[in-house]
Amino acid sequence: MNQAEFLKAYNKEQYDRPSVAVDLVLFTVKEGALSVVLTKRDQHPFMGMLSLPGTFVGVSESLDEAVARCLNQKMGLSDIYFEQLYTWGEVDRDPRMRIISVSYYALIPEGRLTETDKGSEIREQLYPVDALTADDTFSLAFDHKKIIAYGRERIRNKVEYSDIAFELLPEYFTLPQLQSIHEILLGKPLYKANFRKKMADRVTPTDRMANPDGHRPGRIYNKKEEATDHEKQ
Amino acid sequence: MNQAEFLKAYNKEQYDRPSVAVDLVLFTVKEGALSVVLTKRDQHPFMGMLSLPGTFVGVSESLDEAVARCLNQKMGLSDIYFEQLYTWGEVDRDPRMRIISVSYYALIPEGRLTETDKGSEIREQLYPVDALTADDTFSLAFDHKKIIAYGRERIRNKVEYSDIAFELLPEYFTLPQLQSIHEILLGKPLYKANFRKKMADRVTPTDRMANPDGHRPGRIYNKKEEATDHEKQ
DNA sequence: CAAATAGTGTCTTTGAGACACTATCGT
DNA sequence: ACGATAGTGTCTCAAAGACACTATTTG
Numbered sequence: 091m092n093q094a095e096f097l098k099a100y101n102k103e104q105y106d107r108p109s110v111a112v113d114l115v116l117f118t119v120k121e122g123a124l125s126v127v128l129t130k131r132d133q134h135p136f137m138g139m140l141s142l143p144g145t146f147v148g149v150s151e152s153l154d155e156a157v158a159r160c161l162n163q164k165m166g167l168s169d170i171y172f173e174q175l176y177t178w179g180e181v182d183r184d185p186r187m188r189i190i191s192v193s194y195y196a197l198i199p200e201g202r203l204t205e206t207d208k209g210s211e212i213r214e215q216l217y218p219v220d221a222l223t224a225d226d227t228f229s230l231a232f233d234h235k236k237i238i239a240y241g242r243e244r245i246r247n248k249v250e251y252s253d254i255a256f257e258l259l260p261e262y263f264t265l266p267q268l269q270s271i272h273e274i275l276l277g278k279p280l281y282k283a284n285f286r287k288k289m290a291d292r293v294t295p296t297d298r299m300a301n302p303d304g305h306r307p308g309r310i311y312n313k314k315e316e317a318t319d320h321e322k323q
Numbered sequence: 324m325n326q327a328e329f330l331k332a333y334n335k336e337q338y339d340r341p342s343v344a345v346d347l348v349l350f351t352v353k354e355g356a357l358s359v360v361l362t363k364r365d366q367h368p369f370m371g372m373l374s375l376p377g378t379f380v381g382v383s384e385s386l387d388e389a390v391a392r393c394l395n396q397k398m399g400l401s402d403i404y405f406e407q408l409y410t411w412g413e414v415d416r417d418p419r420m421r422i423i424s425v426s427y428y429a430l431i432p433e434g435r436l437t438e439t440d441k442g443s444e445i446r447e448q449l450y451p452v453d454a455l456t457a458d459d460t461f462s463l464a465f466d467h468k469k470i471i472a473y474g475r476e477r478i479r480n481k482v483e484y485s486d487i488a489f490e491l492l493p494e495y496f497t498l499p500q501l502q503s504i505h506e507i508l509l510g511k512p513l514y515k516a517n518f519r520k521k522m523a524d525r526v527t528p529t530d531r532m533a534n535p536d537g538h539r540p541g542r543i544y545n546k547k548e549e550a551t552d553h554e555k556q
Numbered sequence: 557c558a559a560a561t562a563g564t565g566t567c568t569t570t571g572a573g574a575c576a577c578t579a580t581c582g583t
Numbered sequence: 584a585c586g587a588t589a590g591t592g593t594c595t596c597a598a599a600g601a602c603a604c605t606a607t608t609t610g
Contacts, residue, residue: 281573
């Protein structure tokens with residue numbers, strides 16, 4: 091079978107193939123709680139219920155491009171950290187038709203939500219993750235609750251061996267702020283002295299200090315650049 | 324827009340949507356080397372080159388079912404451990420058409436390859452992974468070399484905190500055999516005494532011994548069942 | 557017994573955890 | 584000085600790493 095024959099035969103079966111969408115779990119930390127952006131569905135199925143923002147994948151865009159487009163069109167955001175989570179392919183996960191969902195999670199510092207026109211709108215779509223997933227009586231559209239729980243576990247694990255916590259903070263931050271993010275992602279308190287020892291070689295101090303109200307100011311740091319081969323020599 | 328209208332509008336765009344396939348990285352340990360099953364392509368594109376076994380995902384089967392079908396049809400295998408790796412969605416990864424590939428890895432003990440009619444055939448399709456990925460001049464069809472490298476990294480990491488190594492051994496094994504699997508997956512030698520201490524609570528001894536030629540026999544173990552809630556009480 | 561592999565005892569090193577202490581801001 | 588938070592020194596403890604030793608088989 092040559093290429094032309096292949097395409098012809100394949101297209102005949104076109105109507106019998108699944109569709110592909112990306113679904114996005116956009117995390118941020120708001121008021122000390124890990125939160126996720128959800129939109130209220132205005133169509134069947136699951137009309138009126140909360141769901142993850144998502145979009146169908148166009149034939150001439152990559153998966154990552156579809157995610158970037160979704161972030162841009164639905165939330166006016168660009169240059170956001172995101173990463174693929176898992177691909178969900180149960181046959182009946184959408185009651186209308188067969189849709190395979192490639193899920194991603196994204197991380198954004200709360201402050202960056204205001205940098206767009208839709209900022210205030212998005213702030214009102216934030217829901218605390220742990221309350222959401224703990225409540226068995228509360229239900230989300232499709233399998234989106236499961237996807238959020240999966241993403242929450244991923245970042246809980248990943249914060250221990252990677253630098254994702256920095257994606258939830260602005261460029262400049264204090265160590266107590268960084269510790270707070272870690273505690274929220276891990277879901278448990280950390281010892282200050284130990285935390286600082288572990289972070290020591292991942293951050294670089296600036297000569298600036300935070301200006302708090304009524305107590306000692308903390309030094310401002312930023313994330314240390316990864317050492318290049320050149321710098322190592 | 325109601326459901327009927329949605330489906331009608333959606334189907335009109337049918338020809339502009341990506342297709343979905345699963346691609347499978349089937350690992351086994353052969354002659355002390357981590358190896359992967361590759362098939363020689365008999366069609367364009369990449370005719371004559373090596374590629375991963377894979378199949379298109381049918382509209383009425385889940386992704387996991389497509390993987391199980393692929394294992395069964397192409398290799399006559401069932402009840403194999405497998406797990407999703409990553410979904411590859413670059414637009415030009417297949418020169419014919421837009422195909423999104425959901426990749427999986429699978430693990431099988433070398434001995435189980437002979438339990439099927441196609442066993443001897445499959446044995447000849449095994450290629451050592453590390454030689455394959457180290458050789459820059461050697462190239463595979465599509466982006467399959469990248470997928471194999473990704474799977475190889477996944478199992479290298481996962482062997483440290485999970486029980487996947489057992490999937491590459493038969494039900495009953497000796498500790499030196501288990502250590503050998505770990506060393507191959509990690510790519511480095513391990514200290515015998517330390518390894519055995521770490522494994523002590525993950526295996527249960529039997530009263531049987533291996534019968535080697537010309538040296539002390541090793542005790543035969545099997546994997547310890549996970550403690551259930553009932554057993555914990 | 558020698559060759560070969562199975563299996564163990566124990567010292568060292570490393571890093572996580574716990575906790576008590578000192579430092580510096582505004583009022 | 585006091586309340587509040589920032590920041591440090593050091594002891595403990597558990598696990599990983601390293602290495603030397605003993606044990607059991609066949610020929």
